[in-house]
Amino acid sequence: MGAGPTLLSPPATVLGESPCWDRHTGRLLWVDIPAGRIHYLVPDTDLHGRYDIGRPVSAVVPRAAGGYALAVREGFAVLDLDGEVRIVAEVEGDRPGNRMNDGACDRAGRFFAGTKAEDDTPGAGALYRLDPPTEDDRHPRPVQVFADVTISNGIGWSPDETLLYYVDTDTRRIDVADYAADTGAVSGRRPFVEIPADAGWPDGLAVDAEGGVWVALWEGGAIRRYTPDGRLDRILSVPARRVTNCGFGGPNLDVLYVTTAATDDREPLGGRLFAFRPGVRGQAAHPYRG
Secondary structure, three states: OOOOOEEOOOOOOOEEEEEEEEOOOOEEEEEEOOOOEEEEEOOOOOOEEEEEOOOOEEEEEEEOOOOEEEEEOOEEEEEOOOOOEEEEEEOOOOOOOEEEEEEEEOOOOOEEEEEEEOOOOOOOEEEEEEOOOOOOOOOOOOEEEEEEEOEEEEEEEOOOOOEEEEEEHHHOEEEEEEEEOOOOEEEEEEEEEEOOHHHOEEEEEEEEOOOOEEEEEEOOOEEEEEOOOOOEEEEEEOOOOOEEEEEEEOOOOOEEEEEEEOOOOOOOOOOOOEEEOOOOOEOOOOOEOO
């Protein structure tokens, strides 16, 4: 795998998202949102498979108890080891035009994921946090973190977990906020970087071990890396216009996996999965502790 993108072998998705490395199984996970599928790949092999969820699924993370935790149309769910999908916390049941979108977990196993309207109605979505169950609260309810969101997207943390990075795509920004790792509280949300209009729309993101922020650019055909002080450091060109997300994986967390979405016959690589060796390691994906 060289400096440029490597096209991986799994079939194309309609709307690929949420690349996530499961270090316990050595699998890369990602989803196809409208198809309701979780895909997995064992890198450097031809072992590829999928789970059919039976409903739109927009994010997948490992689950400490086994199986996976998901963001699905109705809210937060788990995929048990026996293949059963269970909704554990409904979100926005009073808004049938909304669905869940991107998500990730912090080190304590809290699952953050947000929503969007199917028609992208401005301000119709929000970002939520689902805490792990405790002896005192075995069925925690989602806590709203941000309201008035249009397209809730990328979520990530600085290596010391004092900062949370967040994308509401419609703002054309990556925002940053102060993060209290002991409680999951978020405060002081403010702009981190603005994405130029000719560069595309910010979508999913990943934060590497040095604190660099990598953001996928929908309609931009690229991934950008920003330094912790907000300077543009690097641009990786992706041979598909609709780049949706990126995540670090591999045994050494030194491969950046990139998901994309399909467009039309003029862009045959839309919806395919790519990999880069960017010369920097990422952070491990944390499991949901529920």
